[in-house]
Amino acid sequence: MPTVIKQTGFYLLVAFIVLFSVFPFYYAILTSLKSGTALFQVDYLPTHFDFGNYADLFATGVFPKNILNSVIVATVVVVISLFLAVTAAYALSRITFRGRTLLLLTILGVSMFPQIAVLAGLFEMIRAAGLYNTLFSLMFAYMIFTLPFTVWVLTTFMRDLPVEIEEAAIVDGAAPLTIVLKVFLPLMWPALVTTGLLAFIAAWNEFLFALTFVSNNETRTVPVAIALLSGASEQEIPWGTIMAASVIVTVPLIVLVLIFQRKIISGLTAGGVKG
């Protein structure tokens, strides 16, 4: 008897957690499929299947461009962050030099500033560099929060790779770059996928910098574009279209996570188990 109660309790709890985390997204999907006055009815089961909101979104012309911008920015940020982080992690984990710990702590410290604190300074830098209102401004700005954790995670991961493997490669005559590319990278896939995905999500969802550094509709990324979607009149908030846009924007992330799911799990546990 008690085991039945325990089991039931367990699954109730699981059901609650799933419901709690999935409901907002579910409700967004429901809303995105409604139109007109149906938007203001509260339904918990799908009653309408109207793809008009989606069609509207793509009819406006700018939204597809916004998605493309987001893809470009997030991808470039991930690629550059991972490249810099892998090379930095090699130095930080394997080469002893003066001030190494200080450097690592600084890197970590940088990531602790709230975005708003660096906004003004960053804005000046971007203006000075002539990047204002370009996608480069966002790529540059996003490195500020993607690099600390990619460097930090990859450094920890690389530190746990056996030194003897690297030494075997040195004895085999491999140069440092060969070691990183041919020996370390293949061993680090799980960590790369995990940190890369987190960096992608962070860049994909970022709002404040994207709002501040870009003022042109054509150059905007998706989160800002969604927030600035406007309805037929000033007073009307186009909930249906907003929800449709949100769903479109979330789907790629879910797909990515599902594709890399197994790698992510091994990446999250990799640090703890010796290779």
Add this chain to the structure above:
Amino acid sequence: MAHLKLTNIKKSYGSVKVLHDINLDIRSGEFVVFVGPSGCGKSTLLRVIAGLEDITGGTFQIDGQVVNALTPKARGVAMVFQSYALYPHMTVYDNMAFGLRLDKGSSSSEVDRRVREAAAILQIEPYLDRLPKALSGGQRQRVAIGRAITRDPKVFLFDEPLSNLDAALRVATRIEIARLHERMADTTMIYVTHDQVEAMTLADRIVVLNSGHVEQVGSPMELYNDPDNLFVARFIGSPSMNILPARIEAAGAETAVVPEGGRRIVVPVPTPSGSSSSAAHLGVRPESLELVDEGQGLFTGRVTLVESLGEVTLVYIDIGRGDEPLVAKLPGEVRLARDSTVSLSVDVSALRLFDGSGRALRGDRAREPELMRNAG
């Protein structure tokens, strides 16, 4: 062909000195074993030779060329690591081909030929397509050795290669390494171990290291028969040599000594005339002791422990030296009751004498055994 010459090699990590003025001359094709207790600097010395550690001071030459600043590859060394250090994501074949493929010069058919040749020598051909994780410890060790062979090194380095294997496999692999040495007669091999059986069986010459110093260099039998000092005397041989504090009673062409816990005995070792009544140490190998009638021998004492190993029996005898029993290694099975009193005598030519500071007193014994026998 590689003749290695180490001159005053020093190695420090910051202010910690790990190697002090190491001088070694290793002939081409020689099999040299570094032994010593854990932490004495064996691995460090091997890594200095490999080029994995910077040399703090001194010069290291290979065939007359100073190689202090050269990379491991430029030195022509290959190394087998204690943990195998195979590349986990590469197949056995790729592991062995990795170094060769980095050479722009070697064609893929040449790489293939050398990998297959090494695989044949080590009988790992059936596993060439496997990943290291699908191999047993012994197989991994062969792959690690194979990876080193394919590069056809001038100097072959091993750092405790057998310490992760079980006892039976260790013996088998040891024999295989000895065969490999015969096969690669031109390749100089240096082998680090803390296991003296490995050292004794594999080495042409053994280098005994102790806290970063070389204690003695010599053939296995030289170290066993004629240790330079107490450290080597204790380190080589199992169970280790009994070392008894002793007093020199009469110096001269032969020396009369009184060891602690034993009777006066005349040892056929000359000592300088001034050394009478000075402190010394008498070294007695457990295997040189034999049981005699009670009251007859050099030592008499009470049996505290008997260990029967089958082919020999180890007997621990309290001769009044507190916690330090005299150990005797007697052939065959010897039945002795605990607490019984036994007497032991010794072949005097097997006794070794060391001065107060632990250095061997040996006169000309090492060089002219004939002369000594006549004098004795």
